[in-house]
Amino acid sequence: MARNDPDSNRAPAETVISASNLSLTFETNDGPVHALKDVDLTINRGEFVSFIGPSGCGKTTFLRVLADLEQPTGGSVSVNGMTPREARMKRAYGFVFQAAGLYPWRTIAGNIKLPLEIMGLSKSEQNERVQKVLELVHLDGFGKKFPWQLSGGMQQRASIARALGFDADILLMDEPFGALDEIVRDHLNEQLLELWAKTNKTIGFVTHSIPEAVYLSTKIVVMSPRPGRVREVIESSLPRERPLDIRESAEFLAIAHRVREGLRGGHDDG
Amino acid sequence: MMLVLAALGVWAIGWGVNIWVSHQKPGRWQSVVSATVFGVTAVIMWQLVVTGLEVSPVILPPPSMIFTAFVSSTDILWADFIQTFVKGALSGYVIGCSAAFLTALAIDRSNFLKRGLLPIGNFVAALPIIGMAPILVMWFGFDWQSKAAVVVVMIFFPVLVNTVQGLDAAGKMQRDLMHTYAAGYWQSLFKLRLPAAAPFIFNGLKIASTLALIGAIVAEFFGSPIVGMGFRISTGAGRLELDLVWAEIVVAAIAGSAFYGIVALIERKATFWHPSQRK
Known part of the structure; x- marks a missing residue:
């Protein structure tokens, strides 16, 4: 199995996805819903980025905007240097849905x-x-x-x-393991990391689970609801090679704690 | 009286056999065997009761008489079958189903048509076929063309509504998936929406298969050449040739069930993946 030298992936820091001032408002019968508000985010090649937050924080919406499944109402976003629509027409990403x-x-x-x-x-x-x-x-x-x-x-x-x-270079995953039980989920998480190491894709991953986010990601985007915005971006200090038991290490728990704090702050505001 | 008692005896035996069959290990043969036993019992009882009570053959001829009429007039029955079933019902079925299918595709593509054509389809479906048939016979003449036209009018709406509904059957996620593949309209149609619609479409086709024969026979009551199942039934009843009428009814029953069965069989092969068809 080919192992990736971490430095070779991080050194060029080539931007794959960037969003600036991105907003999306759904007009509903009960008035406008701000699904996303002023989101700024950059994702580099080879990163594994998790989006975490309570329901309604816009994490799925953000992923769907990248996939050209939703149209933003403000700001700009680019995928592989193109608009999401061009990226979709060029099949720049693979999308994995919840089911x-x-x-x-x-x-x-x-x-x-x-x-x-x-x-x-x-x-x-x-x-x-x-x-x-x-x-x-x-x-x-x-x-x-x-x-x-x-x-x-x-x-x-x-x-x-x-x-x-x-x-495609980019893999967008919207809570792909949300409906599975914990044991299967652990197994698939492990396999996903292995796959990421083999293929060196850029992955955007939406989840509800703090351990899942921390275990998988190189970067964790903590979001808060109403309006949906990015509360904090946490760079993970964990190595790219991650056995399952890394989840009991102090470093892992420290990152999980930061994520939890970030989520709590989001709740207070919302 | 003896024959009536014998009929009751046959009924008891048939019942007993079916109870025995239903207690055997379950398998495909069971439903076939019990249905056959039931049918045979009913026919024997019919024969015994009708002869035993000396029922007039005008009211109800015994099966043996119907069988004799069937065997001795196969050429008439065959000609009637070709005229009514193959020329009238079948061609009407093919024309009606294709027209309804293509209209459904058009309706699905345009909201304007959805608002305009569906109500018209509704309206046509509400027209009483007994009222429409004489008019269509006047328009298209006495031969099979008018019968096919009646069939088309009868089956158009059920096939249309089922197909339109079926084209909406593909889930949002599955459509989103096609969208992320940058699939065009026709690719989504052939690879996702039509397969997803198949169970609905077959539902319409099955309903239409039973309606088609009824329509073709009834339309002949309002004018036909001197051949055809509906023609034979109406003139036969007038001449009190009830055995021939019953023989036509047997042909209609066999043809109708076989037609439905073939459509259902194709459905089974085509939608094997659907939860209702999985083994």
């Missing part, structure tokens, strides 16, 4: 092929990539199964494989 959302009429391999078919890749290239990503998420041999024949954890892994298939 696996696999199409039940397609096999696992067929689901992973879906974006590849849309991109118009050749059959042999499709098969090659399917095989590669199935191995990455440890699902080799399950390609011919249908989604409803697999467990929830395996389905979510398949949906990650689907997002990896077209080899």
Whole structure:
């Protein structure tokens, strides 16, 4: 397994995602809802960035703005130096939703092929990539199964494989493990880190869980609700190589404590 | 009287056999066997009771008589079947379903059509078919074309409504997913929305398959050439040839069930992934 030298990733500090003064207001029947307000954020290549905060803090909305699934009402945002729409048209990112959302009429391999078919890749290239990503998420041999024949954890892994298939540099994940139990979640977190190390992608990851955020991230963005804004950005001092038991180390607990403090401050204001 | 008692005996035996069947290990054969036993019992009882009580064949002919009529007039029945089922019902079914499907796609694309066409479809569906049929016969002539037109009018709306509803069946997340792949309209349609709509569309197709034969037969009551199942039923009843009428009804029952069965079978193959079809 290839290991990444931390310095080689951090040295160029190339900006992949940047948002400045980003605002998004939903007009509802009960008046405007400020889902995002004046968000400034920069994400560099190869970073693993978690967004954490209570419900309604705009973390999912922010991710959806990056994916061009929501339109901001103010400020600017760029993904790979392009607008989110251009980035989407160039398939600059893979998106993993809260639920696996696999199409039940397609096999696992067929689901992973879906974006590849849309991109118009050749059959042999499709098969090659399917095989590669199935191995990455440890699902080799399950390609011919249908989604409803697999467990929830395996389905979510398949949906990650689907997002990896077209080899975008950026992976956006919206609470991908939120619906899974703790044991499966630990396992998938570990595998996700391994995958991140292998592929060196830039990952944006929305979560409700403080331990999950601290365990995975190089940078933790703490957000507060009403209006949704960035309260604090915490750079993690943990090494990139992280065994599961790092979660009992003093350093880990210190970062978790800072995140918790940040969240509490957010609540007081809200 | 003896024959009536014998009928009761047959009923008791049939009941007993079905109880025995239902206590066996469950399997696919059970439903087939118990349905067959039930059908055979009913036919034998019908025969025994009708002959035993000397019911007039005009009121209800015994199955043996219907069978004789069926065997001795297969050429008439076949010609009627071709005229009514193949030419009238089937062509109307194909035209009606395709028209409804294409209209559904158009309605789905434009909000204007959704507001304009759906109410018109509603209106057409509310027209009594008995009232429409004579008019359509006048428009399209006595031959099968007018029968197909009646079928089209009858089945258009159920297929349309089911398809429109089906095209909305794909979840928001699945659509968002297509959006993130930068998929175009046709790609989303063929790879996501039509497969997701399939269970709904098949629902419409199944409803239409039963309506099609009814429409084609009823339309013949209002004018037809001297061939066709509806023609034979109405003239046969007038001439008190009730055995021939019943033979036509048998043909209609077999054709109707087979048609529905084939559509249901295709549905099973096409939507194997749907929770209602998974084994």
